[in-house]
Amino acid sequence: xxxxxxxxxxxxxxxxxxxxxxxxxxxxxxxxxxxxxxxxxxxxxxxxxxxxxxxxxxxxxxxxxxxxxxxxxxxxxxxxxxxxxxxxxxxxxxxxxxxxxxxxxxxxxxxxxxxxxxxxxxxxxxxxxxxxxxxxxxxxxxxxxxxxxxxxxxxxxxxxxxxxxxxxxxxxxxxxxxxxxxxxxxxxxxxxxxxxxxxxxxxxxxxxxxxxxxxxxxxxxxxxxxxxxxxxxxxxxxxxxxxxxxxxxxxxxxxxxxxxxxxxxxxxxxxxxxxxxxxxxxxxxxxxxxxxxxxxxxxxxxxxxxxxxxxxxxxxxxxxxxxxxxxxxxxxxxxxxxxxxxxxxxxxxxxxxxxxxxxxxxxxxxxxxxxxxxxxxxxxxxxxxxxxxxxxxxxxxxxxxxxxxxxxxxxxxxxxxxxxxxxxxxxxxxxxxxxxxxxxxxxxxxxxxxxxxxxxxxxxxxxxxxxxxxxxxxxxxxxxxxxxxxxxxxxxxxxxxxxxxxxxxxxxxxx
Ligand SMILES: Cc1cc2nc3c(=O)[nH]c(=O)nc-3n(C[C@H](O)[C@H](O)[C@H](O)COP(=O)(O)OP(=O)(O)OC[C@H]3O[C@@H](n4cnc5c(N)ncnc54)[C@H](O)[C@@H]3O)c2cc1C
Ligand SMILES: *[C@@H]1O[C@H](CO)[C@@H](O)[C@H](O)[C@H]1NC(C)=O
Ligand SMILES: *[C@@H]1O[C@H](CO)[C@@H](O)[C@H](O)[C@H]1NC(C)=O
Ligand SMILES: *[C@@H]1O[C@H](CO)[C@@H](O)[C@H](O)[C@H]1NC(C)=O
Ligand SMILES: *[C@@H]1O[C@H](CO)[C@@H](O)[C@H](O)[C@H]1NC(C)=O
Ligand SMILES: *[C@@H]1O[C@H](CO)[C@@H](O)[C@H](O)[C@H]1NC(C)=O
Ligand SMILES: *[C@@H]1O[C@H](CO)[C@@H](O)[C@H](O)[C@H]1NC(C)=O
Numbered sequence: 001x002x003x004x005x006x007x008x009x010x011x012x013x014x015x016x017x018x019x020x021x022x023x024x025x026x027x028x029x030x031x032x033x034x035x036x037x038x039x040x041x042x043x044x045x046x047x048x049x050x051x052x053x054x055x056x057x058x059x060x061x062x063x064x065x066x067x068x069x070x071x072x073x074x075x076x077x078x079x080x081x082x083x084x085x086x087x088x089x090x091x092x093x094x095x096x097x098x099x100x101x102x103x104x105x106x107x108x109x110x111x112x113x114x115x116x117x118x119x120x121x122x123x124x125x126x127x128x129x130x131x132x133x134x135x136x137x138x139x140x141x142x143x144x145x146x147x148x149x150x151x152x153x154x155x156x157x158x159x160x161x162x163x164x165x166x167x168x169x170x171x172x173x174x175x176x177x178x179x180x181x182x183x184x185x186x187x188x189x190x191x192x193x194x195x196x197x198x199x200x201x202x203x204x205x206x207x208x209x210x211x212x213x214x215x216x217x218x219x220x221x222x223x224x225x226x227x228x229x230x231x232x233x234x235x236x237x238x239x240x241x242x243x244x245x246x247x248x249x250x251x252x253x254x255x256x257x258x259x260x261x262x263x264x265x266x267x268x269x270x271x272x273x274x275x276x277x278x279x280x281x282x283x284x285x286x287x288x289x290x291x292x293x294x295x296x297x298x299x300x301x302x303x304x305x306x307x308x309x310x311x312x313x314x315x316x317x318x319x320x321x322x323x324x325x326x327x328x329x330x331x332x333x334x335x336x337x338x339x340x341x342x343x344x345x346x347x348x349x350x351x352x353x354x355x356x357x358x359x360x361x362x363x364x365x366x367x368x369x370x371x372x373x374x375x376x377x378x379x380x381x382x383x384x385x386x387x388x389x390x391x392x393x394x395x396x397x398x399x400x401x402x403x404x405x406x407x408x409x410x411x412x413x414x415x416x417x418x419x420x421x422x423x424x425x426x427x428x429x430x431x432x433x434x435x436x437x438x439x440x441x442x443x444x445x446x447x448x449x450x451x452x453x454x455x456x457x458x459x460x461x462x463x464x465x466x467x468x469x470x471x472x473x474x475x476x477x478x479x480x481x482x483x484x485x486x487x488x489x490x491x492x493x494x495x496x497x498x499x500x501x502x503x504x505x506x507x508x509x510x511x
Contacts (some may be wrong), residue, residue, distance in 0.1 A: 040071045041310040041484070044300050045279070046287050046323070048076035049083020050103075050465040051455035052315030053270035054112070055472035056277035058508060062480055062489055065511075070484070072279035073309075075302055077286035081274055082267030083316070084431060085465055090347050090395045091425045098265045099345060099392060099401055101429050103465050106266070108258035109178050110466035111185045111506045112473075113269060119509075120272040123263035131352075131368035131391065135232045137376030138384040141360065142228055144367050158229070166225035170254060173219060177251040180204070184470055189507040191477055191488075195443030195461045204248050208461065209441045212250025213243040227378075230254065232371035236388040238434055238463075239339040239405065241374045246439045252462055266465065289324035296451050296483065311451040311483045313475055315468075317459065320432055329448045336444075336460060338432035341387075344404040346415055347395055347424035357418040385414065399424065434463040446475060451483050473508045 043059065045052045056072050063070060080086060087098035105127045106113040117124050134144040145155045158167060180202050183189065192198035199208055207215060212234060213226050221230075230250065231242040237253035238245055245253075262268055274281055282304055289301045290312060298312045314321075318333045355364040368391040377383040387405040395401050402419075404410055415423050437460060444457035458471035477489040490511030504510075 040069055042071045042073065042308070043311045043313065043479070043483075044298070044307070044309040045072060045074045045313045045315055046290075046300075046321070047083060047314070047316035047455075048074050048078075048081045048270065048274060048281065048283075049315065049468065050085060050270055051468035051472045052076070052083075052313070053081060053273040053277075054469035055313050055315055055455060055476055056279040057273035058473050058476035058489055059480075060277035060279070061508065062476070062486075065491070066486065068480075068484065068486070072277065073307065074274060074279050074281045075285050075287045075300070076281065076283050079284045080267070081271045081281070081283070082265075083270075084433070085266045085270060087265035087267065088345065088427055088429075090345075090401055096395050097393065099403070100261065100266065101343060101345070101427075102431060102433075103266055105259045105261055106464070106466055107255060107260070109181060109255070110464070111182075112469040112508070113266075113466050114260075115506050115509055116269045116272065117260075117262055120269065120276075122268055122272070124260045125263050127259040127261045132365075133369045133371060134367035135228050135373055136358070136370050136384055137373050138382045139359075139376055141358070141364070141366075142373065142375075146367075162222065162225045162229070165220060166222045167229075169219050169221050170216060170225065170230065173216065173221075174251050174254045177204075177207070177248065178255060185506045185508075187490075187505060187507060187511070191474060193447055193478070194445045195457055196441070199443060199461065205441065207248040207251065208246045208443075209439050210247050211243050211439050212245050212247045214439075215247035215250070216242075227375040228373055231373045231375065235373070236371050236405065238437060239341050239387050239407065240437060245437045249437045249462060252464065269465075287321070287323050290326075290329075290452075292326055292449070298452065311453070311479050313453050313455060313472070313479070314448075315455040315472060317432065317435075317456045318454065326449075329452060332445050332448045333454065333457075334444055337436040339434055339436055340407075341431045341433035342404075342406045342409055343429045343431065344406065344410040344415070345425075345427040345429075346402045346404065346419065347399055347426075348402055348419045349399050349422045349424070350419050351400065352391065353389070353418060354420045357420065386410070435460045437463075446471075447478065451479070453479060 045055050052074055056074055059070060059072055062068055084102040086101050088101050089098055090096045108114060132144060132146045135142045143161055145157060190198060190201045199205055212230060216226050216230060226242050233253040234240055234242050234245050234250055238249060242250060285303045287300055287302045291299045293299050296310050298309045300307050300309060317338065319336055352368060353366040355362055355366055370389045372384040372387055374383060385406060389404045392401045392403050415426065443461055446454055446457045448454050453475040455468060455471045455475055458467055473489060480486045481488050489508055
């Protein structure tokens, strides 16, 4: 009885919980029992950012749980793990504090990021700016708060300028979104083949089909509040105005409660995902084309030659990858413009922006974090040259690093004018940072072809590090079912293996 022999060798897993077809089991000492040694199924992951790194990790979790035998190859064209989550050092000096060049914050509701930091012994630090926040319209400072961006909700000045109802109603809107979002971590978390389906399941059709301005206005939030505090948030987080971006992503921009970052860089979470997955990682290795050579056979051509796989996980924005794929695949990926963002990092000995650089009176104290609104430009004024300009702490005694996000290149001349000549190191980086996110009711497919999955289909819905880890969890769940005939990442539906801590339960980690 081969079956019972296999089961006897897997004492930790009862027959009820055994979710996979037997040929994929080994005996936990590395030797396959029912399968010739050279046919270990292989999965290719393209991209080692938040999405690809976590995909490798989710597969390894399933391998651990179910004794599944799968070999995973991760291809990454850059020489580092993290993708849009990466750090640089002022003056290129690694003794100085690392500065995030891409994704910088996550929040407590981001349970995968939060959990990973704890499990991997990384250090979380509060992302607070106690030195104040201001909203700049290109000509005037419309609003300032001394307590920093994250504390403005109950600031007396905010109440005075915006009244009681607008901040409250906005808060309710954000809280409702977060409560729904948290169901994605529950034991019966939704699964989806396409993002439209997920949007419907979560009851978010109303949010994604309207702009942030439209939606909030219909909830009774004032125009002033929308064009100032709300737009400041959508512009700093997504480089888009409140009347351009859909209300779901608008709500995400407004949800900074518990904003945190990993000491030394968020990329470390993704490095750990990959390391702990024991996947093969090919850095500096660009994938050139993917061809289908059988019903469940895909051939990946890269700098390291051609390799054959049972399944493909594409974890990069397709249009930026330059990968040639069959037309049956490409035709299922709608065009997706991204916001082209200029990030400029500056080291300066100016402890804050000199007021004269914004033509403000000499007594004005310019806040450490300057956010912007398009409202001035809407009314015929000029648009601010930057989306945001913020002080990010000390580099060393008497020198600060400032991060500027803008739509256009920031010139040396402009920097010199702004910081009154006190400019040390300057670093410029251009990103295709996040999708352009207009209101929409139709979102992309996750399954592009049998055994070919697309993590970044999630991005036009929400684009964050966390949601990419959720998108990859969903993809891995489908892949385990469809390619390996199992019952998904957590075994049979609705049967978490560990329900001791329902409150802190995180689907994918605790099952
Ligand atoms: C400036 C900036 C600020 C941001 N701020 C935040 C924030 O505060 N919080 C937050 O959560 N999110 C933020 N984001 C968004 C966040 O970075 C992304 O949503 C998330 O990191 C995307 O992860 P990903 O793995 O899907 O894609 P990516 O990180 O883009 O990873 C894709 C990887 O695929 C690789 N690749 C591409 N083509 C190929 C190929 N042909 N062969 C092999 N490899 C290939 C790329 O090199 C890349 O490493 C920010 C983004 C930017 C740019
Ligand atoms: C399991 O694998 C180990 C080595 O990989 C081998 O020595 C052992 O005999 C195998 N067990 C069974 C029951 O096949
Ligand atoms: C990546 O390639 C560059 C240039 O070819 C090389 O200098 C670097 O060492 C490589 N890095 C890795 C991690 O392979
Ligand atoms: C790097 O920074 C450290 C800490 O401030 C400093 O002691 C060192 O001299 C710097 N190295 C270089 C090459 O500037
Ligand atoms: C994390 O740190 C704790 C205490 O320092 C240690 O006991 C634990 O083994 C570490 N865990 C990992 C996964 O490194
Ligand atoms: C989206 O996925 C759902 C199931 O998740 C399916 O019923 C529906 O037909 C899909 N829609 C499209 C347009 O593929
Ligand atoms: C169940 O989860 C809790 C909290 O997440 C954890 O402390 C505990 O060790 C887990 N138990 C088992 C048996 O894995």
